Amino acid sequence: MLEYNNKLSEIVDHCISNAKKKGATEVEVGIVRSTAETVSYRNKKLDESDRSENIGLSLTAYINKKKNSVLSSNLKTDNLEKLIERCVEAAKITPEDEFNSLPDEELFFKNSDELDLFDETHLENNQKIDYLKEAEEVAFKNKEIVNTNGSSFSESKTEVVLGNSKGFKNGYKTSNFTAYCEVVSKNNGSMERDYEYTSKRHFEDLLKPSELGSNAAKFAIRKLKPQKINSGKFDIIFDKRISKSFLNYFSSAITGSSVYRGTSFLKEKLNKKIFSDNINIVDRADIKRGNGSRYFDNEGVKIQNLSLVNKGVLNEYLIDTYYGKKLNIPSNGRSGGATNLYFENGKKDLKDLMNSSKKIFYVTETIGHGTNIVTGDYSLGAGGMMIENGEFVYPISEVTIAGNLNEMFIKMVLANDLQFNYSTNAPSVLIENMTVAGK
Amino acid sequence: MSKILKNSELNISTASSIVSNTLNKCDDGELYLEDSKSESIILDDNKIKSSSYKSDLGYGLRAITGDVVAYSHSSDLSKKSLNESSKNLKSTLSSSNGTYNFEIKKTNKKYYSEQDPIESKNFKSKIEILNQVNDYVRNKNNSVRQVTATLLGEHRSIEILRGDGELLSDDRPLVRFNVSVMLEKNGRKESAVYGIGGRQNYDAYLDEKNWKSVCDEALRIANVNLNSKPAPAGEMQVVLGPGWPAILIHEAIGHGLEGDFNRKKTSAFHDLVGRKVASEGVTIIDDGTLENKRGSLTIDDEGTPTEKTVLIENGILKNFMQDRLNARLMNTRSTGNGRRESYKHVVMPRMRNTIMLNGNHSQEEMIKSVKKGIFAVSFGGGQVDITSGKFVFNCTEAYEIINGKVCSPIKGATLIGDGPSALKEVSMVGNDMMLDPGIGTCGKAGQGVPVGVGQPSLLINKMTVGGTQL
Numbered sequence: 001m002l003e004y005n006n007k008l009s010e011i012v013d014h015c016i017s018n019a020k021k022k023g024a025t026e027v028e029v030g031i032v033r034s035t036a037e038t039v040s041y042r043n044k045k046l047d048e049s050d051r052s053e054n055i056g057l058s059l060t061a062y063i064n065k066k067k068n069s070v071l072s073s074n075l076k077t078d079n080l081e082k083l084i085e086r087c088v089e090a091a092k093i094t095p096e097d098e099f100n101s102l103p104d105e106e107l108f109f110k111n112s113d114e115l116d117l118f119d120e121t122h123l124e125n126n127q128k129i130d131y132l133k134e135a136e137e138v139a140f141k142n143k144e145i146v147n148t149n150g151s152s153f154s155e156s157k158t159e160v161v162l163g164n165s166k167g168f169k170n171g172y173k174t175s176n177f178t179a180y181c182e183v184v185s186k187n188n189g190s191m192e193r194d195y196e197y198t199s200k201r202h203f204e205d206l207l208k209p210s211e212l213g214s215n216a217a218k219f220a221i222r223k224l225k226p227q228k229i230n231s232g233k234f235d236i237i238f239d240k241r242i243s244k245s246f247l248n249y250f251s252s253a254i255t256g257s258s259v260y261r262g263t264s265f266l267k268e269k270l271n272k273k274i275f276s277d278n279i280n281i282v283d284r285a286d287i288k289r290g291n292g293s294r295y296f297d298n299e300g301v302k303i304q305n306l307s308l309v310n311k312g313v314l315n316e317y318l319i320d321t322y323y324g325k326k327l328n329i330p331s332n333g334r335s336g337g338a339t340n341l342y343f344e345n346g347k348k349d350l351k352d353l354m355n356s357s358k359k360i361f362y363v364t365e366t367i368g369h370g371t372n373i374v375t376g377d378y379s380l381g382a383g384g385m386m387i388e389n390g391e392f393v394y395p396i397s398e399v400t401i402a403g404n405l406n407e408m409f410i411k412m413v414l415a416n417d418l419q420f421n422y423s424t425n426a427p428s429v430l431i432e433n434m435t436v437a438g439k
Numbered sequence: 440m441s442k443i444l445k446n447s448e449l450n451i452s453t454a455s456s457i458v459s460n461t462l463n464k465c466d467d468g469e470l471y472l473e474d475s476k477s478e479s480i481i482l483d484d485n486k487i488k489s490s491s492y493k494s495d496l497g498y499g500l501r502a503i504t505g506d507v508v509a510y511s512h513s514s515d516l517s518k519k520s521l522n523e524s525s526k527n528l529k530s531t532l533s534s535s536n537g538t539y540n541f542e543i544k545k546t547n548k549k550y551y552s553e554q555d556p557i558e559s560k561n562f563k564s565k566i567e568i569l570n571q572v573n574d575y576v577r578n579k580n581n582s583v584r585q586v587t588a589t590l591l592g593e594h595r596s597i598e599i600l601r602g603d604g605e606l607l608s609d610d611r612p613l614v615r616f617n618v619s620v621m622l623e624k625n626g627r628k629e630s631a632v633y634g635i636g637g638r639q640n641y642d643a644y645l646d647e648k649n650w651k652s653v654c655d656e657a658l659r660i661a662n663v664n665l666n667s668k669p670a671p672a673g674e675m676q677v678v679l680g681p682g683w684p685a686i687l688i689h690e691a692i693g694h695g696l697e698g699d700f701n702r703k704k705t706s707a708f709h710d711l712v713g714r715k716v717a718s719e720g721v722t723i724i725d726d727g728t729l730e731n732k733r734g735s736l737t738i739d740d741e742g743t744p745t746e747k748t749v750l751i752e753n754g755i756l757k758n759f760m761q762d763r764l765n766a767r768l769m770n771t772r773s774t775g776n777g778r779r780e781s782y783k784h785v786v787m788p789r790m791r792n793t794i795m796l797n798g799n800h801s802q803e804e805m806i807k808s809v810k811k812g813i814f815a816v817s818f819g820g821g822q823v824d825i826t827s828g829k830f831v832f833n834c835t836e837a838y839e840i841i842n843g844k845v846c847s848p849i850k851g852a853t854l855i856g857d858g859p860s861a862l863k864e865v866s867m868v869g870n871d872m873m874l875d876p877g878i879g880t881c882g883k884a885g886q887g888v889p890v891g892v893g894q895p896s897l898l899i900n901k902m903t904v905g906g907t908q909l
Contacts (some may be wrong), residue, residue: 042703046507049531051524052783053513068492073514086492093563095570096610097486125531149705149826184705184826191707193826223827231673231909261484261585261629263621368831369820370853374621376629379670379905381831381855395498398829400853400905402672405819435907437672 001113002295005159008033011075012163012394015059015084020165022088024061025104028164031057031075039125041132042148049125057258061087065096077202102299108168109296116288116342117122118157118173119202120121124398128153132346135181138213144221147184149193151212154178155203168300176291177203181212185220186255192226192363194219195383199422219364226397229386229438234361236401237353237435240417242363243343243429247323249405250281251338251424253373254308254316265376265406266314268366273312277410278346283318285339292340294425296333303333308341342425346414348429353415353430355390361436362387363401376405399438408434441606442514443472443598447516450879455604456519461502461525462602466537467600467763468502470741473782476597478557478813482569484648490566494555497782501609502528504535506768510785539602540767546744550728550735551638553610555594559640565590572877574600576620580662584628585621590614592641599742607742612638613733613889615878616645618629618653629667631660636877638731644877660836663848670852670906671839676812677854677899678805678840682873683818684703685894688723689793690821690830691858692716696750696758697883698765698776698788700825707828707859708756716756717862720798723751725760727775727791733877734792734891738775741786745775750793751862762788780886788811792891798868800872802896805867807843814838815846815854815903828858853905861899 004367012029019027025422033055040048060069061084068091070083123131129349132151139145152178161171207215217220238246250266258264266274277283283292286301297303306316319327320335354360367381379402385392408431413427448745454470462468473496480490499512500521509531511524572588593613600606615636622629633656635644644650679687692708700706708716717723727745728738734746741763749757761769762777766789779791806814814837821832833853839846874893881890 034441046531048508048785049510049527050785051511051527053515053520054783055514069489071491071493071495073495073497078796081532083492083494090490090492090562093566094490095487095496095566111541125799147703147705149703193705228903261621262623262628263585299678341596367822367829367855368833368853369822370831370851372851375850377850378512378832379851379853379907381494381829381853381905383829397827398855398857400672400831400855400903402670402852402905404907405899435672435909437674437903437905439674439903 001390002170002172003412004161007158009169009171009179012161015080016165017165018081018089018170019059019061019084020306024088024091025064026062026165028060028102029057030162031055032135032158032160034156034158036154037175038152038154039128039132040150040152041129041136044136045261046129047150048272059084059087061091062100062154063091064394065098065100066091066094067100068094072375088429097214099322101321101325102166103301103321103331105166107301108172109300112286112295115293115295117201117293119175121203123155123203124151132177133304135213138210139181139183140396142221144185144187144216144224145183145217146186146254149182149184151181172295174340175201177206179206181216181218183220185224187224192220192223194223199291205289223383223395223397226383226400229396229436231437231439233431234359234431234436235357235432237360237362237366237430239362240426240428242366244422244424246429247281247341247343247424247426249371249373251318251353254314255337256317256319256327258373259317260323261328263374269314270317272314274314275312276310276411277312279309279312279412279414280307280344282306282344283308283338283341288339290423292338297407298336301331301333301335303339306332331347331393342418342421343414343427345416345418346413346427348413350415350417350428351390351429353413355388356430358389360387361396362392378403378405378408399436402435402437441472441598443474443596449516449521451731453518456602457521457525458600459602459604461528462539464535464537465502465504465532465539466767467540468899469741470600471499471501471782472598473497473595474536474598475593475781476555476557477593478591480565480569481587485573487566499782500524500528501785502532502714503743503764504532504537507532508764508785512782515652516730523877541603543601543742544744546738548744549737551612551731554612554640554732556592556612557594560642560814565641568650572618572650572654575651576618576658580622580658582622582624582649583620584623587619589617597740601742607738609737612640614639614641614644616653618657620657620661624665626778627665629658629661629664631657631664633657634876635662635879637733638735663836664690667720667850669849669908670849671904671908671909672906674901674903676809677896677902678809678812678814679899680816681869681871681896683875683892684815685793685795685817685875686821688795689790689892690725690823691830691856691861693790693793694823695762695825695828695858697757698761698769702760702765704770705826707826710898711756714756715754716859717751717754718865719754720868721751721754721865722796723783723794724749724796725776725793729792732792732874732891733879734790736791740779741773741777742775743775743777745791748774750881759788760788762786776806777869778888780855780888784886786885787886789888790890791881794812794893797870797872797895798865799870800868802871805869805898806840807855808846809840810842812840813849814840823858830858831855849906855903855905864900865897866900867898871895
């Protein structure tokens with residue numbers, strides 16, 4: 001049994017019965033309450049402290065196949081009364097949509113193993129400052145590090161309670177600790193910045209501050225005195241920081257809404273090969289302490305573990321109740337999207353990939369939003385390092401990389417260096433023969 | 440008289456005494472109160488897919504000493520909660536020994552009305568308009584496969600209670616109407632989005648002529664892209680159309696001229712005031728005073744009246760955009776650029792309506808002068824790395840130029856450049872300045888705020904175009 005807040009639970013009950021009294025046939029109410037404390041540190045001293053207390057209630061009222069929603073941060077009874085009134089009145093005049101409904105009862109989450117998503121550890125501000133101080137001190141040991149864009153440490157605790165008029169009610173608590181360090185390097189007029197961050201459910205799982213600082217410094221220094229290369233075709237290795245973005249494009253292209261609406265380059269690709277044989281993609285909600293782990297989705301539906309891509313073949317879409325009804329597939333608990341999404345490890349060492357051809361562009365950052373999910377066209381600003389004969393030789397900046405995700409997916413080769421640092425994780429990725437525009 | 444506290448259990452004199460007690464030994468700070476209402480109605484796939492109404496109420500208490508900021512915010516507008524925030528701030532700034540800066544400019548001007556757009560039009564007629572939009576778009580072109588039409592309305596009341604009990608207030612309406620279409624022809628799919636908006640009631644944007652022109656524009660762009668060919672790759676000349684392409688200005692130099700990055704010396708522009716940073720003839724302003732425009736504000740989120748700030752005059756860097764904190768630390772005055780997304784966020788220097796003024800060339804002249812290049816008419820989003828100055832934006836409507844003639848449309852491509860050098864590469868400034876239609880949202884450090892941009896057509900000598908064709 002999960003434990004959740006009784007007071008919030010009473011508000012949920014009250015709202016459900018109130019909306020029904022006012023004429024709603026079905027009701028769904030969710031409350032999220034969070035407290036967060038963030039400390040920013042810069043150049044050896046406190047820069048900013050921020051304490052927040054947030055609460056948000058969302059209520060959706062159905063009148064048969066009509067529906068309307070309200071959201072509020074003001075949970076006083078008289079305000080909720082007015083909002084529910086407004087919601088039900090608006091629902092009455094909203095046109096019907098035959099696919100509007102709460103989830104089917106049999107899909108609701110019932111119980112599961114404890115996922116250990118809450119760490120009650122509380123760090124006082126000075127403890128957070130000590131962590132950041134150590135990270136910056138380590139970074140500043142490098143003579144090329146001349147400035148900082150600031151480091152920050154944030155601790156948050158969140159409670160979720162969700163209920164609906166079909167009798168579902170449940171809730172849980174999560175915590176999150178995040179540390180971020182961004183430093184500026186300078187050398188002969190060239191100025192660059194880079195960062196490292198770490199984010200975990202439990203404080204003890206965070207990167208050590210010295211590692212945070214030294215990584216940020218290392219990344220910022222390796223970018224100094226970049227060159228703009230000539231335009232041409234290059235094999236590209238995507239650093240793990242960037243390769244996980246392919247999973248984000250992938251998941252938005254296989255979300256029920258994109259598939260149904262036809263606005264996806266992966267529409268009609270179910271049971272077809274979209275990657276090479278060696279590639280498997282998994283989405284699992286029940287990883288202990290996982291950043292993307294959840295007990296149930298935004299509608300209270302149990303979240304199935306999905307083998308989205310198996311041996312290169314697309315097996316499943318990410319489905320919520322509404323698009324599930326439209327596509328005639330039961331919801332697999334993805335109202336709210338993917339959970340812990342990852343590529344399973346590839347077979348090759350990163351070193352082997354780096355030696356796979358004479359000259360390789362190793363991309364460590366991309367800039368811009370030039371990915372088109374409808375067509376799969378991909379064009380982004382990029383920076384990174386040139387690899388020659390397996391060795392990093394000089395940094396590269398102010399170039400673009402372009403291709404089409406359909407072709408890029410098929411050509412993808414994965415390294416075996418997967419780590420579970422975030423909610424979406426990928427090993428390093430090699431894609432041959434992409435267009436790079438530079439000079 | 441506080442309108443926001445009127446209905447809460449916290450009265451203004453209690454709030455005022457907690458605020459003055461908290462800020463007693465600080466250099467600056469305030470209590471920021473916010474009462475906002477917003478609605479969104481979305482038509483998608485022939486149905487009203489969602490309609491929601493949101494009411495949000497809360498405060499943020501801020502204390503500043505030297506360059507240290509302590510902030511605490513909550514949606515619980517009570518004496519107990521405010522006292523807790525005060526305690527939290529005082530413990531953070533316990534060794535504080537500052538002198539409160541009471542000075543704040545006043546204004547009688549107003550750049551928009553106080554009306555609540557949400558209540559200005561009944562719900563039923565909003566739904567009717569969205570249905571008409573859907574029918575119109577689908578009937579106009581038989582390649583249409585999807586139509587999404589969105590109405591967003593907002594009314595935000597803010598109050599700023601200063602350390603001496605002075606209360607400043609502003610009421611801000613904001614409306615946006617968007618249409619997104621996807622066309623499919625001969626197995627090829629392309630989509631496009633267009634929208635309009637600003638700080639007036641819905642009716643100012645939604646008469647039949649207006650909404651039809653938004654639909655027509657979205658259809659036109661998607662149609663152009665159905666016939667687009669792969670974009671070229673490499674360095675070439677770029678002609679930018681007027682209006683929305685000014686997100687180039689916003690990204691390439693706007694962010695780099697925000698006070699915080701320059702005070703911290705992390706902007707590529709921090710030591711360039713008084714120096715030439717753009718070609719002659721390039722003048723750029725940031726203007727918060729344009730009536731009813733999306734990026735306009737009567738006062739900023741610290742209470743400072745907004746103004747028309749000259750950033751670059753005839754190529755020379757003149758001013759940064761400042762909030763109170765960064766202005767004080769840089770020995771200058773706030774330019775009324777202190778903004779925040781909501782009471783949940785700290786103030787930062789942010790842009791308002793950022794505009795490049797007219798020069799004296801015609802767009803025709805620019806295109807004629809280009810041997811091989813591209814003509815970029817419309818963009819999606821952009822992004823910048825303030826420290827290295829590298830910026831990108833991606834074209835959503837662009838054409839190849841060959842020997843002075845506009846040729847076939849090309850697929851969306853990212854353009855990349857270097858902020859400090861890009862404006863030196865401007866070789867012609869057009870005489871056709873246009874503002875964007877009122878759709879921009881700028882993101883910085885996780886905070887989104889509504890902004891505007893504007894520019895005439897521009898010829899840039901050299902930018903890297905990120906296509907696939909070498």
